[in-house]
Structure formats: structure tokens, C-alpha cells
Amino acid sequence: MEAISAEEFKNWVDQEISVIDTRAADDFAQGFIPQSINIPATSQLPEYSSLFFKTDEDLLLVANDGEELAVAEELKKSGFNKLKGYLKGGFPTWKKADYPIDMVIDVDPDELMMDIPFDENLVVIDVRRPIDFAQGHLKDATNIPLEEISTIENIAQIEETDNLYLHCYVGVRSVIAASVLKNTAFII
Structure with a gap:
């Protein structure tokens, strides 16, 4: 190669x-x-x-x-x-080479909890598997498993004005999901 x-x-x-x-x-x-x-x-x-x-x-x-x-x-x-x-x-x-770069902003759980009451456009998407989501999740979070994040039906749920917070166990799935969504022209 x-x-x-x-x-x-x-x-x-x-x-x-x-x-x-x-x-x-x-x-x-x-x-x-x-x-x-x-x-x-x-x-x-x-x-x-x-x-x-x-x-x-x-x-x-x-x-x-x-x-x-x-x-x-x-x-x-x-x-x-x-x-x-x-x-x-x-x-x-x-x-x-000073070419353009992008990044994913990592937010601590405490910061998210402080943002929730004050951000009317805040949307939490939990990218864990449905079985994990069913065992416990943030109130009002939407479960869109990583395996389904790029489907047209799921992307259509996301509004341009939404401030997306992606959640998983350790951060790997949420970073993958963020990169997929950024690739589809969403700014998160």
C-alpha cells in the first residue's frame, strides 16, 4: 500500500x-x-x-x-x-501542513447536567444498543444505536438547530457517531 x-x-x-x-x-x-x-x-x-x-x-x-x-x-x-x-x-x-481540521467536543456528565435546563435545543442521543438503553438512560434521551445512526429515518429526526450530545459508555461509539454525523453535513 x-x-x-x-x-x-x-x-x-x-x-x-x-x-x-x-x-x-x-x-x-x-x-x-x-x-x-x-x-x-x-x-x-x-x-x-x-x-x-x-x-x-x-x-x-x-x-x-x-x-x-x-x-x-x-x-x-x-x-x-x-x-x-x-x-x-x-x-x-x-x-x-496547516490543512483544515475538525474536532469533537467532549463534555463531562456534570457539564451536560448543567446545560440541560438552559438549552432548549439540547438533544441527547444515546448510541448504545437498545438493551443497554433499556437498562437505564438520561431522561428524554433518544436511543439511536450506532449501527443505525446513518439511516435516513434517523438522520431526518435531527434538526439543524439541535445541539446534539451523543452518549455511550466510554466514548468510543459516540465519537464514531459524531464523525458519521459530521460526514453527513451536520454540525455537532
Whole structure:
């Protein structure tokens, strides 16, 4: 697989080639290439990748420096055979080139609880599985499991004026969901 310079990578991104970023959710949230989707390089990489990407679509890869080939191999085992290449040097290369970045704002539970009474546009979306949601959730939260976040029916529920707060157990699913929604042109 080919290592791609930041400039060449940006040219591909500008042509709207899908970008999968396999860094940890915490790292991704602090800064990422706009329109990329975060699928951390864990045992769930094949499952989550197949939710949001087609195996026959062209893909660009952002991974931690030195992990690119192993991640590409995992993706290929799952049927993703149209990897154009990976960003040489990873996300720091993109940032150093001073290209646009996006981020996901992480909010502590205490801050969310303080915002609820004062934000009439606040919407909590719980991206856990229905069984987990049924065991307990925030009052007035809407359950849209990560596996269903990108369906037209669920996206249609989100108003442009909504201030979305995405919730899960540890933050991985919510960051993936945020990247998917940002990819569909929602600002969250």
C-alpha cells in the first residue's frame, strides 16, 4: 500500500474519496481531517467499517504512524480492497501542513447536567444498543444505536438547530457517531 504525502492526500480528499481514521477515539476527537470517519483499530474494526463503508469504494487511510500496514491488512481481510493509500506520517503530517481540521467536543456528565435546563435545543442521543438503553438512560434521551445512526429515518429526526450530545459508555461509539454525523453535513 502506498504512503501518500499530505498534499496528495488533500487532493484525494478534495475529490471526496472516503477517509477512514483508525486512531483511538480520544485522539480523533482532538483533531481530524474533515469528513473522515473514525473507526478505531480494535477488534471491532471490521464490524464498524462495514457499517459505514462499502467494500467496493475507494478509501484513504489515516492511522497512527507505523500501524498503517497492519490496519490495511485487517481491512483487506474484511473485503476492503480499494485502499488508495495512507497518509504518510499520520494526522500530525496533515496538521503540520496547516490543512483544515475538525474536532469533537467532549463534555463531562456534570457539564451536560448543567446545560440541560438552559438549552432548549439540547438533544441527547444515546448510541448504545437498545438493551443497554433499556437498562437505564438520561431522561428524554433518544436511543439511536450506532449501527443505525446513518439511516435516513434517523438522520431526518435531527434538526439543524439541535445541539446534539451523543452518549455511550466510554466514548468510543459516540465519537464514531459524531464523525458519521459530521460526514453527513451536520454540525455537532
